[in-house]
Amino acid sequence: MSFEERFNRTLDRVWAWFERQVGLAHTPPEPPREGSFQPSAWTGAFVLAAFVYQILSGGLLLLYYQPSVYPTLTQCGQASGVLSSSPAAWCSTFYIMHSVPLGSLLLTSHLYGAYAVILLLFVHLFRGYYVGTYKRPGRKGSWIVGVVLMLLVLGMGFTGYLLAYTQLSYNATQVSVTLAQALPVVGPALANLLIGDGTPQSLLSRAFAFHIVLLPLAIALLVFLHKRTPMFPRVYLYLVKWGLLYVGLLLGVASLWLWPLPTYAGNIGATQPVTVPAWYFLWLFKLVDFVGVTPEEAMLFTVAVVLFLLVLPFLDRSQHIHPRDRPVFLFLGNSLLGFFVLMTVWGDLAPGVPVTPADVALRLGPVLVVNALVVAFFYGRYRRTGGAPTATREPTPVPSPAPGPETSSVVSPSPPSNLRGSTITLPMLLCLLGVVGTLFLLAFGLWLPFLFLLAAFLVSIAEAARPSHPPSSGLRSGSPEALVFPALAFAAVAFLLISLVVTVLL
Ligand code: HEM
Numbered sequence: 001m002s003f004e005e006r007f008n009r010t011l012d013r014v015w016a017w018f019e020r021q022v023g024l025a026h027t028p029p030e031p032p033r034e035g036s037f038q039p040s041a042w043t044g045a046f047v048l049a050a051f052v053y054q055i056l057s058g059g060l061l062l063l064y065y066q067p068s069v070y071p072t073l074t075q076c077g078q079a080s081g082v083l084s085s086s087p088a089a090w091c092s093t094f095y096i097m098h099s100v101p102l103g104s105l106l107l108t109s110h111l112y113g114a115y116a117v118i119l120l121l122f123v124h125l126f127r128g129y130y131v132g133t134y135k136r137p138g139r140k141g142s143w144i145v146g147v148v149l150m151l152l153v154l155g156m157g158f159t160g161y162l163l164a165y166t167q168l169s170y171n172a173t174q175v176s177v178t179l180a181q182a183l184p185v186v187g188p189a190l191a192n193l194l195i196g197d198g199t200p201q202s203l204l205s206r207a208f209a210f211h212i213v214l215l216p217l218a219i220a221l222l223v224f225l226h227k228r229t230p231m232f233p234r235v236y237l238y239l240v241k242w243g244l245l246y247v248g249l250l251l252g253v254a255s256l257w258l259w260p261l262p263t264y265a266g267n268i269g270a271t272q273p274v275t276v277p278a279w280y281f282l283w284l285f286k287l288v289d290f291v292g293v294t295p296e297e298a299m300l301f302t303v304a305v306v307l308f309l310l311v312l313p314f315l316d317r318s319q320h321i322h323p324r325d326r327p328v329f330l331f332l333g334n335s336l337l338g339f340f341v342l343m344t345v346w347g348d349l350a351p352g353v354p355v356t357p358a359d360v361a362l363r364l365g366p367v368l369v370v371n372a373l374v375v376a377f378f379y380g381r382y383r384r385t386g387g388a389p390t391a392t393r394e395p396t397p398v399p400s401p402a403p404g405p406e407t408s409s410v411v412s413p414s415p416p417s418n419l420r421g422s423t424i425t426l427p428m429l430l431c432l433l434g435v436v437g438t439l440f441l442l443a444f445g446l447w448l449p450f451l452f453l454l455a456a457f458l459v460s461i462a463e464a465a466r467p468s469h470p471p472s473s474g475l476r477s478g479s480p481e482a483l484v485f486p487a488l489a490f491a492a493v494a495f496l497l498i499s500l501v502v503t504v505l506l
Pocket residue numbers: 041042043044045046047048051121124125128133134136139142143144145146147149150153219223226227228229309404405406
């Protein structure tokens with residue numbers, strides 16, 4: 001056998017092994033199971049929907065945004081025909097906020113939308129962690145690609161943060177580049193990739209290129225590889241109504257709490273702000289505040305967490321999917337979650353304040369100890385009372401029609417289809433109330449968010465009234481979804497109504 005043949009055969013074997021491990025091959029896409037229309041089963045789709053809003057709103061912002069650190073003639077407070085004293089990136093952002101019709105709403109919703117994408121992403125990740133979605137046939141690959149997606153989405157947040165070119169974002173980006181440089185092996189190359197020739201313009205241009213072209217393209221490609229459940233046409237109404245509700249809420253919240261644009265980078269008249277990153281990197285900045293922790297060690301810790309997530313499907317190999325039967329992974333997941341929440345809050349409350357080892361032990365210690373005690377106590381009690389392992393994952397691929405992306409642990413026959421017809425039901429009445437509330441709010445002039453909320457109600461009603469030929473995206477009688485959506489939609493309107501009244505009165 002020639003060297004070339006041997007080389008190809010080895011490559012084939014390695015690839016076949018990889019395919020077997022991650023289940024990429026021979027696992028046909030699965031249709032969603034009837035009854036899997038509950039929000040927890042579609043957390044990934046919600047991330048995607050929120051991401052789509054980012055692309056649309058970002059595309060509109062692009063019409064005005066100028067990725068330049070040099071002065072511009074665009075109007076941002078200076079006399080007409082005079083060059084701005086601020087960089088064009090900031091000046092054009094100011095112009096969007098103050099001169100473009102609905103510009104401040106657009107920009108604020110893009111910003112809050114980014115927060116929502118990241119929040120939803122973590123919900124999707126931790127839900128997958130706790131219910132062991134990576135144990136489903138063919139989902140090891142989805143998980144690994146998901147971890148890469150998480151890094152890319154955080155990269156979108158990182159690069160986007162600089163674009164408004166405020167003093168705050170400029171300072172935070174400088175610190176972050178130093179941290180990136182401290183990454184083992186790839187650090188210097190990654191930092192060089194970000195800063196280019198070392199000028200502020202080069203940093204901004206690269207952040208812009210990554211933010212609007214390179215990262216979105218990579219994310220689109222990976223999402224295509226990542227999701228294994230076809231969503232159209234069966235689930236589209238379901239997703240559309242959630243998407244509309246999301247956009248309505250986002251615009252509502254954005255219009256009530258418009259983003260105040262901080263001062264521009266290089267404004268010598270302004271006092272230097274405390275360097276804080278966007279909230280999703282607060283934990284990392286706080287970690288560097290720990291006395292004795294170097295940037296290299298902080299980055300090593302970050303790499304360890306990412307590696308842990310990457311290899312998780314190969315570590316947690318038992319058939320059990322119920323967290324109660326996976327005490328070690330339950331403890332590790334709780335610890336990670338507790339650590340990130342605590343560090344984020346801490347980073348927000350005391351940014352840049354050095355932390356002594358005693359303080360670290362005092363605050364982080366209880367998170368780990370209480371978590372370990374609670375998990376050990378409940379696991380011990382559960383074993384003593386003779387609890388048989390609950391939920392296990394079938395080792396063999398489930399024959400079609402297979403379950404959709406939901407949590408059910410045992411493959412059970414579909415419950416009798418008892419879809420709602422077109423009679424008036426409680427959810428519809430709730431929707432109607434929501435519509436009345438929406439109309440009331442229109443009187444206050446916040447019409448744009450409520451158009452979306454209104455559309456969400458209407459689609460929700462249309463969905464509830466859809467004929468019951470299975471498998472449709474109709475609502476199963478008694479399913480939590482039948483009540484959850486309208487109740488949430490109604491609560492959303494009530495929430496906006498109350499905040500509006502409070503804003504007007506106070
Ligand atoms: C840009 C980020 C992401 C997007 C847009 C996304 C999107 C999706 C979509 C649309 C699905 C199909 C079912 C569903 O809606 O849940 C899915 C499933 C899945 N995702 Fe993600 N995802 C992202 C990030 C992640 C991350 C960070 C992880 C974990 C590390 C992950 C792990 C998984 C797994 C294991 C499944 C299969 C679940 C199952 O079928 O039971 N995803 N994702």
